[in-house]
Amino acid sequence: MTNAMTNTMTNTTSNTTKSAMTSTMETTIMAKSTAARRALLAAIATFATAACAVDEDILANVPAVSLGSGVTAPAAALEGPLKWETTLAAGLTYKRGNTESDRMTLGATTEKFKGQTLLRAYANGSSETVDVVDEAGRRVRDRAVGDAKAGANVKQRLEGCYVFGDFWIFHDDMADIRYRAVESGGAGAFLVETARMRLTAETGLAYIHERAPDPDDYFGLRIAERLDWRATATFELWQTFEAVPRFEDFENMLATFEVGGASAINAILSLAVKLKMEYDSDPSEDVEALDATFVTELTYSF
Secondary structure, rough: OHHHHHHHHHHHHHHHHHHHHHHHHHHHHHHHHHHHHHHHHHHHHHHHHHHOOOOOHHHHHOOOOEEEOOOOOOOOOOOOOOEEEEEEEEEEEEEEOOEEEEEEEEEEEEEEEEEEEEEEEEEEEEEEEEEEEEOOOOOEEEEEEEEEEEEEEEEEEEEOOOEEHHHEEEEEEEEEEEEEEEEEEEEEEEEEOOEEEEEEEEEEEEEEEEEOOEEEEEEEEEEEEEEEEEOOEEEEEEEEEEEEEEOOEEEEEEEEEEEEEEEEEEEEEEEEEEEEEEEOOOOOOOOOOOOEEEEEEEEEOO
């Protein structure tokens, strides 16, 4: 009996000890869990406070799209220069179509913002020396041939859109175009406008007069779009498209497409490459409808 009582008391003491230890462990775990939750909540509160305190200048660098519907964005609109900004370019062209040749090219572009008005002017040209042969295929002399284009564009910004005036004149020896001048005016819209990207589309009435090689003049519809994307601080891309169909015959049209990119070498020098395609649905006799030109050039900005 004494042994039985001793065993009972031992078991009771052991159970009591186990219960106390279990209770102590649960209390410790709960305390640690509560401390962990408090630490987590404190970390969340600290992060939220820091996020709310982000400087506005940092937010301004976040790309965001502002559509023509009027959606706003934290990014400032892409602006042009407030004073005349001019770029000179010189390079080589690889031309295919009415001629298969390598040419030297020169060009200049200048633009500025004056209030809500964007002014832009440009001129470019290329030249090469070709052999002139007689009917027997014998070389007679050298002949310098080339092409040249100059133009100007004015855009007046309104609320969510703009009105424009555009003029350009073109000459191409190999395509037998003595001159072609296109004057147009109309309205356009900013489809996308962010701190790094701008996409515009415009349409209007155009008047074309040319000698290619016969004199002609007519009215047409001008449709154009332009995309500018500043990918990084030192690299930018652009793409343009313009079509001018004749009013009385929309299948008779002039069209130009260009895509290119430029990478900055330093503050004033850049290396640019671009592909330009020019289409004339009604070319002169023995002249191809499509000309393609690949250009590499070094540009100097000031």
